[in-house]
Amino acid sequence: MSHALRSVLVLVVIACTAPAGAAQAAPRGHLITVRLVDRPNGQFAFDPGTINAQRGDTVRFVQQSSAPHNVSFRTHPQNAKLGDAAVGPYILNNGQTYDLVIDARFADGAYTFACDPHESLGMKATLTVGSHH
Numbered sequence: 756m757s758h759a760l761r762s763v764l765v766l767v768v769i770a771c772t773a774p775a776g777a778a779q780a781a782p783r784g785h786l787i788t789v790r791l792v793d794r795p796n797g798q799f800a801f802d803p804g805t806i807n808a809q810r811g812d813t814v815r816f817v818q819q820s821s822a823p824h825n826v827s828f829r830t831h832p833q834n835a836k837l838g839d840a841a842v843g844p845y846i847l848n849n850g851q852t853y854d855l856v857i858d859a860r861f862a863d864g865a866y867t868f869a870c871d872p873h874e875s876l877g878m879k880a881t882l883t884v885g886s887h888h
Contacts, residue, residue: 784811784857789880791816791824791846791870799824799873801880808857808884816853818846824870824878826853832864842871857884 790802799820808814816826826843837860846853861884870878 784809784813787812787814789814789816791818791820793820793822794877798876799870799878801868801870801878804880806880806882808861808882810857810859810861810884812857814855814857814882816843816846816855818849818851820849822873823847824873826855826868827871828866828868829879830865830867832862832866834862835864835866836860836862 785808787806787808789806792800792802794800799822801816806814816824818824823845825845828837828841831837840855840860843853843855863884866882866884868880868882
């Protein structure tokens with residue numbers, strides 16, 4: 756093998772391995788699990804119904820109910836810019852999840868959200884976003 760070819764191979768190996776190491780930094784933030792559940796007498800709920808999160812956290816909604824549900828924000832701080840996060844997709848199948856990343860769209864403060872078809876059946880919750888634990 757020529758010296759030039761060996762040098763090129765060494766550079767290729769270095770180029771391919773360096774970014775992979777950098778990409779394995781630990782994710783910041785916590786994973787907060789919220790279950791979508793059936794309650795007695797035809798009621799539904801987010802469990803827990805009160806969530807505290809920081810920017811960088813992920814709220815994972817897990818379907819454990821007999822009916823389809825979504826996450827639809829009703830109120831939020833004036834300076835929040837939820838965009839696509841304002842109304843989440845319907846979660847249909849048992850065990851299916853919807854991850855909501857609490858990022859720059861979420862200003863500090865109180866949020867309320869509900870499931871569009873089941874709000875009248877008690878499926879409401881609150882999220883408080885704060886910059887410190």
